[in-house]
Amino acid sequence: MPEFLEFGKHTTYVVSSFSLTMMVLVINVVTARLRLAARIKRTRQRLALEENS
Amino acid sequence: MKARHQRLIAIGLVLVGLGLGTTFLLRAMNENILFYYSPSQVAAGEPPEGRRFRVGGLVVNGSIDRAPGDLEVRFVLTDNAKTVPVVYSGILPDLFREGQGIIAHGELTKDGSFRADEVLAKHDENYMPPEVEDSLKQVHGGAET
Amino acid sequence: MWTWFHKLGSPPHFYRIATRLTPWFGWAALLLIVAGVYGGLYVAPTDYQQLDGFRIIYVHVPSASLSLFIYVNMALAAAAGLIWRIKLAHAIAAACAPIGASFTFLALATGSIWAKPMWGTWWVWDARLTSELVLLFLYFGFMALRAAIDDENRADRASALLAIIGVINVPIIKYSVDWWNTLHQPATISKLGKPSMDSDMLIWLLIMLAGFMCYFVAVVLTRAKAEVLQRARDQKWVRQALEGK
Numbered sequence: 001m002p003e004f005l006e007f008g009k010h011t012t013y014v015v016s017s018f019s020l021t022m023m024v025l026v027i028n029v030v031t032a033r034l035r036l037a038a039r040i041k042r043t044r045q046r047l048a049l050e051e052n053s
Numbered sequence: 054m055k056a057r058h059q060r061l062i063a064i065g066l067v068l069v070g071l072g073l074g075t076t077f078l079l080r081a082m083n084e085n086i087l088f089y090y091s092p093s094q095v096a097a098g099e100p101p102e103g104r105r106f107r108v109g110g111l112v113v114n115g116s117i118d119r120a121p122g123d124l125e126v127r128f129v130l131t132d133n134a135k136t137v138p139v140v141y142s143g144i145l146p147d148l149f150r151e152g153q154g155i156i157a158h159g160e161l162t163k164d165g166s167f168r169a170d171e172v173l174a175k176h177d178e179n180y181m182p183p184e185v186e187d188s189l190k191q192v193h194g195g196a197e198t
Numbered sequence: 199m200w201t202w203f204h205k206l207g208s209p210p211h212f213y214r215i216a217t218r219l220t221p222w223f224g225w226a227a228l229l230l231i232v233a234g235v236y237g238g239l240y241v242a243p244t245d246y247q248q249l250d251g252f253r254i255i256y257v258h259v260p261s262a263s264l265s266l267f268i269y270v271n272m273a274l275a276a277a278a279g280l281i282w283r284i285k286l287a288h289a290i291a292a293a294c295a296p297i298g299a300s301f302t303f304l305a306l307a308t309g310s311i312w313a314k315p316m317w318g319t320w321w322v323w324d325a326r327l328t329s330e331l332v333l334l335f336l337y338f339g340f341m342a343l344r345a346a347i348d349d350e351n352r353a354d355r356a357s358a359l360l361a362i363i364g365v366i367n368v369p370i371i372k373y374s375v376d377w378w379n380t381l382h383q384p385a386t387i388s389k390l391g392k393p394s395m396d397s398d399m400l401i402w403l404l405i406m407l408a409g410f411m412c413y414f415v416a417v418v419l420t421r422a423k424a425e426v427l428q429r430a431r432d433q434k435w436v437r438q439a440l441e442g443k
Contacts, residue, residue, distance in 0.1 A: 007239075009147075010251035013315055017308040018235065021257040024300050025231070025413065031296075032420040039424040044440060047433055062346050067360060070339035074332045074367070077323075146318030148247060156381065173317045178386045180252055181396040182243035 089156050096135040100161070108137055108167055109156040109175070117151060130155060130167075141169040148174035207284045209426045210435035216419040217439075223416035230409030237402035245399075254312040256403060259386070260410040262305035265333060266368055268298035268414060272340075273365045276358035285429050286422075288354040291361060292344060293421035297414060299337035306330060317381060325374035326382035329367060336364040350429065 007014040089109035090100050100106040110130035118127040125142040139157050149155065149172065159169035238256030245252035272294035279287035309327070310320045321327065340357050347353035375384045386394050387403070395403070430436045 004240075007250035007253065008244075010249065010253075010315055013311050014239075014250055014253050017254045017257055017311045018239070020307055020311075021261065021304055022235075024304055028297060028300055028417055032417045032424075036420050036424040036427075039427045040440060043427050043430070043436060047437055047440075050433065059346055059348060066342050066346060067339060067356075070335055070342075070360075071363075073335055077328050077332055144318070147251065147315045148317070171319070173319055173322065173381060175381055176247065176316060176383055177394075178383045179394040180245050180248075180255070180386065180399055182398065183246040184243075185396055186246035 091132040092130055092135040092137040093132055095137050095161070095167070103160075105158065105160045107156050107158045108139070109154065110137065112149070112151050112153050112155055114151045130157070138166040139169050139172075140166055141172050143170070143172070145172055146174040148176050207282075207286050209286055209430060210439065212286055213423060213426055213435075213439050216423050220416050220419045223412045223419070227409050227413035227416055230405055230412060234402055234406030234409050238406060242399045242402050243396070248316060251312070251315055252399075254308055255386075256406050258305060258308040258312055259403060260407045261301045261308060262330070263407060264410050264414055265298060265302040265305050265330070266371060267411075268294050268301060268418075269333060269336070269361075269368055270365070272298060273361045276361040279354060280358045280362070285354075286426065288358065289425035289429060290418070290422050291358065292354075292425050293418050295337055295340050295344075297417050297421070299334060299341070301410075301414075302330065302334040302337060306334065322381050324380040324382055325377070326371065326380050329371040329374050332367055333364075333371060336360070336367060340364075 005011065005015055089107035092108065092110050094100065095108055100108075108130060110132045113129040113131050113136065116127075116129035119125075123142075124144075125140065126145065127138065127140050130137045130139055139159075140162075141157065141159075154175040154177075156173045156175055157167060157169035158171040158173075159167055162168050234256060238253055242253070242256075244250050272291045275287045275291040275294065278284055279291060306327075309330075313322075314320050340360055343357045343360055344353045347356060374380060375382050387400075427436065
């Protein structure tokens with residue numbers, strides 16, 4: 001464990017709770033953005049279809 | 054057919070969710086009425102006999118007795134009125150210390166002491182650096198003496 | 199007043215505003231959270247009892263606050279959708295649920311990690327912990343209900359009802375530590391009275407809380423945009439929004 005991640009006898013607990021939190025925050029952002037991108041793509045396809053018909 | 058099927062699933066899910074929720078809530082409330090007994094209540098014989106229960110109180114200063122080379126710890130819990138001696142062998146929480154609020158789960162033995170198989174620490178909502186705590190102590194000590 | 203209300207409820211207007219606001223909240227969140235993590239881990243002094251272990255508060259308390267804050271928002275949006283039949287409000291409620299669920303999960307998980315060394319157990323069935331677990335099930339129930347019903351309008355209405363009923367759990371969670379004898383300690387920060395925390399420690403907690411709030415706004419706007427697009431019928435504004443940027 002690098003020195004900046006040493007928190008006395010509670011190192012494991014502090015590091016695991018902080019990293020778990022950051023992981024969940026990142027996952028939330030990524031899924032939200034992927035969802036929006038997928039939705040935009042599908043809407044574009046729908047619009048193109050409607051235009052042709 | 055399909056729509057009705059889905060409606061049934063939806064209603065079922067809601068019912069299961071609500072049921073689960075109320076069960077957990079009732080369970081929590083139920084256990085909380087008896088979450089722990091104070092040493093005074095134990096002295097008065099309030100906890101049901103022959104059943105396991107929780108006792109909560111403060112660890113009496115200087116009462117912690119640890120046999121060398123053994124996990125067994127003896128200490129006394131108080132509510133500032135009555136006391137209960139507790140015997141426990143196992144790992145103690147970090148916050149376990151003299152004067153700390155403790156909740157022990159176990160049963161009374163024949164000699165009147167409480168044999169615990171679980172000891173939890175209850176901490177308060179105050180957070181401060183050690184220096185602040187020291188100066189607080191000094192102020193309080195000075196005012197009282 | 200009513201024009202403002204109508205404008206707010208109009209999907210094109212919302213989509214435009216959301217697109218403009220999201221980066222601001224996103225960057226503010228990143229800045230505040232980075233500052234909060236750094237301050238909480240390295241600048242704030244150690245606690246007199248818990249030493250470095252108390253630092254978990256910087257992720258636990260904001261997660262727990264947000265889990266409640268988001269639920270109230272979700273229920274309000276759902277109620278507005280139900281009462282005034284605003285589709286946008288339902289879209290926002292739907293966008294709230296997964297974010298709220300993830301913060302509830304974080305509150306439970308980080309609380310458990312914190313409880314192990316300090317209390318001596320990963321979990322107890324006390325009123326605070328149990329009611330927070332019920333909150334997680336409420337979020338899951340809301341999402342499951344939406345997924346189970348194909349028809350959008352009916353899914354909106356059914357899930358809104360569930361969200362509104364579930365609101366009773368919010369005060370139960372908040373006041374559980376005062377009403378019942380719990381292992382969990384009472385609140386450190388409350389609206390009335392001064393917080394039971396040293397100001398050198400408190401400042402980073404408030405920064406973290408602000409960061410989490412901005413984060414929530416940024417993510418919920420992104421999710422709501424996807425929901426709005428999914429519900430869009432009138433293709434004129436959609437075309438404008440997607441192409442005429």
